[in-house]
Amino acid sequence: MEALIAIVIGVLTASGVYLSLRGRTFPVVLGLTLMSYAVNLFLFVMGRLMIGIPPVIQENATYADPLPQALVLTAIVISFGMTAFVVVLALRARAELGNDHVDGEENH
């Protein structure tokens, strides 16, 4: 399972990096979203892969690590805020500059 998760994180990172290097705003937004998935997953599994023991206090003695979960929870919401901001920035740039290239001009 560990190898699977590592591969998933690797693929998400690679896809995210590749897309964020594209020239148009929309793929860059997609790339950033993929990268935030990768980062969130990475942070989350720092608490290791625990199955069936959510950090809700009950009778049992072992729980998954709540700390990375709390970190990632806010990270998810913040990434949404960031994605929204970047999207709107892209729209504004398109309106002001007349194109959707990340450099603000065509034919780079």
Added chain:
Amino acid sequence: MTLPIIVAIPFLGAILVSWLGTRGRMLSAYATTFMSFSALMLLLPQAQTVMQGEIVLWRYDWLTSAGLALSFRLDGLGLLFALMILAIGLLVILYARYYLSEKDPMGRFYAYLLFFQGSMLGIVLSEHIIQLLIFWELTSISSFLLISYWRHREDARKGARMALAITGGGGLAMLAGFLLLGEIVGSYELTAILASAEQIREHPWYLPTLVLILLGVFTKSAQFPFHFWLPHAMAAPTPVSAYLHSATMVKAGVFLLARFFPALSYTPEWSWLVGGAGLLTLLIGAYTALFKHDLKGLLAYSTISHLGLITLLFGIGTPLAAVAGVFHIMNHATFKASLFMAAGIIDHEAGTRDMRKLNGLWKYMPYTAVLAMVASAAMAGVPLLNGFLSKEMFFAKTVYLTEEGTIPWLPIMATLAGAFAVAYSLRFIHDVFFNGEPIDLPKTPHEPPRWMKLPVEILVVLCLAVGIFPAWTFGPLWASAASSTLQADLPAYSLSIWHGFNTALAMSLVALIGGIIIYLIRKPLFRWHENSIAHIDARSMFQWLEQKLFGFAAVLNPILHRSSLQRMVAVTMLAAIAVAFAGFWGFGSITGSQPLSPVDPVSLVAALILIGAAIGTVILHRQRFMALLMLSVVGLIVALTFVKFSAPDLALTQLSVEVVTIVLLLLALYFLPSIPPRESGAGRHTRDLVLAGLAGVGAAGLAWAVLTRPYESIAGYFLENSVPGGGGTNVVNVILVDFRGFDTLGEITVLAIAAIGIYALLEGLRLTAPEQDYDGRSWNWDVHPIIPAAFSRLLLPLALLVAIFVLLRGHNLPGGGFIAGLITAVALITQYLANGIEWTKTRMSTGLPPMIGIGLLLATLTGVASWLFGYPFLTTTFTHVHWPLVGEFEVASAMMFDLGVFMVVVGVTLVILLRLGQLHDINRPENVVESEN
């Protein structure tokens, strides 16, 4: 408490005066006078205590763990400087009132002046050396503003920039020195530092510490080889020069020499560095001053030379020499301030400062001439004036060193510098007031207004009074300053005019006669100087260096910054990958010792789908709609991953965020070109694939390395204290709203800021909406389909109920403000999607932005409320409540906080999506609007 107020008054005054300046020139002058005067009045009552040898201390602990505190100190040395800063400041304020012309904005001038005054007071009254350094840098900034006050003049701007570069750079070096000093002593407090002289001098870091601090001192006090900024700072209005270059700015450096004298001196390194720089500066300054045709240029180099003299006195390093240094600081301040003011009057009334044109002014302004003559006689060191006394002490100290056998030629050097001082003082008087008739003056000179002369008169009277009755006038103040400089009882000294016929007196006589001779043979000397040394100019070296630096930046800039985001991202990625892979270096085996857990078939399939969808997003990224669908698959599987690995809160959050993200991107897609051109060449694709591959391998490797290693967590504390301390069983939620509530408050603030940013970006945005999709079908503006519309309306109350349920149970079971907020947002967005904006808008309040503010306020107030009960910010409390039908449960104050989070999340999400959605309505093509109803 008085000390911080004294320092604060000028700063407050600066703000007040800059505002008053817009309402009337005189108003700002009066306010400035009042501010300086009240600071002085607060200082005077302290003087009595300090002169009896006490030290007034005031401190306020700030970051004790980092050794940072706000602390002030008033001792004899500080008192002397504070008095000079405030008293001469008052004279300068009066003088400037008459000096500045109608065109010069007076409020701005006085605001800068007060800003500078406050910074200077901060330096001389600081007990904490880091705090001292902050004020030190503030003087650099405020003097930059003052020097460039006439900002339309290029020489003023250049001079100011040079002063800032040199003194600011020196300040940085001094910061390093102070940090080392703090490390050696273990404290940044002056009291501790002055008490640990032995420890500092024997420490291996002594030399670097000394050199770094001296760099700051020398740059500020214009010591060779950093002296060249001072003459260029003369582009400032003359009141500024009179203030900065007599009593304040340049004296800050020698103030530090005096301040740290007990801690750093008495070593050969100190003597050579300080004494050497002082001697060179003394000679170079005195020599160059003679050849300056500009009145202020002459005074500038004379200032440099006198600063060199003071530095040299401290460099000699005996207690008596240091005492003489303190004495000369006072004397130089009085006569140099009056000379600058006199030069300003001449410039003001005659229209030029060029001594080749200014001749024979005695006829036009005899009164000013007398004042200037007395002051420059003090500068030359003529008996019965204050300059004579300290110069005599200086000569005596050099002789003393010779008798010790250390430096036999020092008295000769001192006498030579003295002779040049006599010569340039003579030139100042003879060239300006006598020596024939004025040549081509822009205006006919006359005496200045009455009140403009007053500051000069006061200072000149002081020169005389100190010169004739030294012990009666400044004796006590000086004694207390000198003993606090030494941090010991004063050695035996004699403050009188007549010490009998001794070597020092002989040197004075030789200097006097030599100076007259030098002045008499000035013409051949000038010619010789013009043809030889005049071309050596430290300023041109500085400019050369500056140009080289700018040139280097100009070469470097296009390489690193190509104004292409794409390239910058690639460079950043490359750098990040390089740094990350460097971490693997010497790491050993990537695989750790931990046993692996088995893979189940469902997980394998899910992972394969995720990988397929991620790669699909990449491959299909030009078909934007398809790519978006692929992306949503990735998001769903990530949510399932959270479910699988015991994170129900995360799964819920991820799911609801996924919905809003996809809606958001769909809305955005509408306005972006649907068929992007193909543009990247094969080279760029390969480059990006390599970068992406490396990043992926690195991330996977790192995850693998961590996951196969043993696991230690700090979560135990949170798990143990969640129920007893936070009153909730859902530990993730308790961490968010309680243990790390402050972080969460920060995070919802970030969200709110993002929403405001988006709101502003969308303001007035006009985009052209497409009329066709990329398959050429024309856009469909049909009414909203009836079935989803009906279902969504039915669903709304249910969804809201679920949201409230999730919010309420969040403290104990998966849920909470974030998730409930997102669910609510999704429920409301569904209405817009299914029924259209027009329909929904009439049925729902659109006052969403205030909701964000209210939510933030609620969360903050929950935190503040704990102050009322004497607990730290955001301490939560909880109690057990019995609710009929529901039963016994706990209510924590953290729930109010969570409610704030909830409101912010709902507000932010809806604001973002609705604003984007409204854009569609605004920008829809004209011809289809009709068909909508």
